[in-house]
Structures are given as structure tokens and as C-alpha cells.
Amino acid sequence: MRKFMMIALNTVAILSVAAMAFASEGANAFGDLVYFGAALGMAIAAAGCGIGQGLGLKAACEGTARNPEASNKITVSLILGLAFVESLAIYALVVNLMLLTK
Structure with a gap:
């Protein structure tokens, strides 16, 4: 529900x-609506990426705490995942800059 x-x-x-x-x-x-939309879009993208990165970091810390021997593999996967999540925020920034300069 x-x-x-x-x-x-x-x-x-x-x-x-x-x-x-x-x-x-x-x-x-569209006037000022473009600026409002760009600000709102970037805020949502940054919030979503922040939440995703926080959840990924939490899971990596829990995995390392449970199995310290696998910390190297977990770290590599974590860094790769964080790069993918951060790229979404960068794409949102590029789209917002395109909207603002048009």
C-alpha cells in the first residue's frame, strides 16, 4: 500500500x-521552471547516490567484519561499485548543465 x-x-x-x-x-x-527542475533533479540524484553509497559501504564493512580474510576482494568490489554509483550523479550533473546552458 x-x-x-x-x-x-x-x-x-x-x-x-x-x-x-x-x-x-x-x-x-519554461522560464524559471528549468532552473527549478535542474536543482530538483540534481538534489534527487545526489540523495539517491548518497543512499546507495552508504548502503554499499555498510555491506562492505559487515562483510569484512564477518570474514576478514576476504577484505581485499570486498574492497575491490566496493570501489568498483562506488564508481558506478557515482557515475550516475555525474550523468545527472551533465544533463542539468545541458538544461541550464540551452
Whole structure:
């Protein structure tokens, strides 16, 4: 039930922002909405990546505590995973910079 409510609230929020964007007129139809969208998108991307990195680090620490001999393999996997997660934030930054400079 909670998942359904989150999906419904996110859908309503997205549709309300889209309605404001399509209701505006003129050459610069989106105006300040682009800046708001870029800031919101980067905030969500940074928060998601931070949560993902925290969970990965937690799991690596627990794995090392349970099996200290496997710490080298865990460290390599952790660094690779953190690089993949961080690349998502970098992609979000690139998209936001493209939106802001257009």
C-alpha cells in the first residue's frame, strides 16, 4: 500500500509541474521552471547516490567484519561499485548543465 501511495503522489507532483510548464506562453516558455527542475533533479540524484553509497559501504564493512580474510576482494568490489554509483550523479550533473546552458 505504501508503494502505491508513493507512486500516486509522485505522479500527481510530476503532472502538476508539467501543467505549469505547458500553460506558460512566449518564446521562453519554461522560464524559471528549468532552473527549478535542474536543482530538483540534481538534489534527487545526489540523495539517491548518497543512499546507495552508504548502503554499499555498510555491506562492505559487515562483510569484512564477518570474514576478514576476504577484505581485499570486498574492497575491490566496493570501489568498483562506488564508481558506478557515482557515475550516475555525474550523468545527472551533465544533463542539468545541458538544461541550464540551452
